[in-house]
Amino acid sequence: MDNLQRLKETAAVVEKCLDKYLPLRDTYEKTIYEAMRYSALGGGKRIRGVLTLMSCMMAGGKAEDAYPFAAAIEMIHAYSLIHDDLPAMDNDDFRRGKPTNHKKYGEAMAILAGDGLLGLAFETVLKNAVAGDKTWDALKLMSICAGPDGMLGGQVVDMEAENKEIGYDELVYLQQHKTGALIKASCLMGAVIGGADEELKNKLELYAKNIGLAFQIKDDILDVEGDGDVLGKPIGSDAESGKSTFVTACGIKKSKEMVKTLSEEAAAAVLGINEYGDFLAWLALWLAERNH
Numbered sequence: 177m178d179n180l181q182r183l184k185e186t187a188a189v190v191e192k193c194l195d196k197y198l199p200l201r202d203t204y205e206k207t208i209y210e211a212m213r214y215s216a217l218g219g220g221k222r223i224r225g226v227l228t229l230m231s232c233m234m235a236g237g238k239a240e241d242a243y244p245f246a247a248a249i250e251m252i253h254a255y256s257l258i259h260d261d262l263p264a265m266d267n268d269d270f271r272r273g274k275p276t277n278h279k280k281y282g283e284a285m286a287i288l289a290g291d292g293l294l295g296l297a298f299e300t301v302l303k304n305a306v307a308g309d310k311t312w313d314a315l316k317l318m319s320i321c322a323g324p325d326g327m328l329g330g331q332v333v334d335m336e337a338e339n340k341e342i343g344y345d346e347l348v349y350l351q352q353h354k355t356g357a358l359i360k361a362s363c364l365m366g367a368v369i370g371g372a373d374e375e376l377k378n379k380l381e382l383y384a385k386n387i388g389l390a391f392q393i394k395d396d397i398l399d400v401e402g403d404g405d406v407l408g409k410p411i412g413s414d415a416e417s418g419k420s421t422f423v424t425a426c427g428i429k430k431s432k433e434m435v436k437t438l439s440e441e442a443a444a445a446v447l448g449i450n451e452y453g454d455f456l457a458w459l460a461l462w463l464a465e466r467n468h
Contacts, residue, residue, distance in 0.1 A: 179462070212293050215277050235370025255292075356384070390439045392422070
């Protein structure tokens with residue numbers, strides 16, 4: 177199987193997990209389930225879930241043991257996007273070529289849908305993961321990376337940085353938390369569930385740190401040079417919102433060089449360990465060349 181086919185098939189597994197753990201319900205509150213599914217199952221590359229499953233198998237574990245975590249991290253990611261799109265945050269009307277959640281269901285229901293996905297992520301793990309120390313350790317990682325010391329904290333710095341210049345170090349801090357934290361959680365949760373030793377965890381943490389930052393820099397580049405039809409949302413929204421990005425701080429040329437260097441360093445951290453490490457190395461380089 178080639179790597180692109182493996183990516184597609186693993187992403188499809190993650191999609192099935194989400195569908196399983198987030199079913200429609202014919203109850204009085206059914207609208208919240210429709211709204212949650214609208215965003216959680218509304219497309220996307222499923223990179224975070226794929227990283228969770230692949231890291232688990234790279235460590236010698238079974239993919240099935242990581243299914244609840246792969247679904248949970250995608251739920252948290254979907255929640256973050258719903259709230260990020262709200263008028264009080266980035267005020268975006270489209271996501272993945274469709275109206276954003278608040279445009280489809282209204283602001284109040286969108287807020288509740290995000291809240292619901294965050295809660296359901298933890299419920300999914302607690303109800304479906306194998307009980308034991310590995311699950312508790314992975315759950316702790318997910319909690320930290322989703323909270324004020326992780327993604328949420330990065331979002332706070334991002335909001336407070338609008339319409340003002342921030343230093344390079346603060347920009348890196350912002351993006352390593354806002355974007356990088358969930359990518360780190362994805363890799364390390366899988367490693368923990370798979371039974372990785374400290375050496376492998378360290379390699380995966382380095383891998384995650386580099387691809388997380390490269391991923392965000394690439395997003396910044398695409399917001400300037402990308403195709404809105406391919407991206408599924410208008411380009412130029414960062415500049416319109418007065419956001420500090422790597423493009424504004426470093427320029428397009430330097431930003432592209434950073435993506436290349438970070439992706440190559442990520443690939444080098446895991447290449448040659450086993451077939452799953454080789455896949456993750458390929459994935460780092462593939463993400464650097466993406467157009468959406």
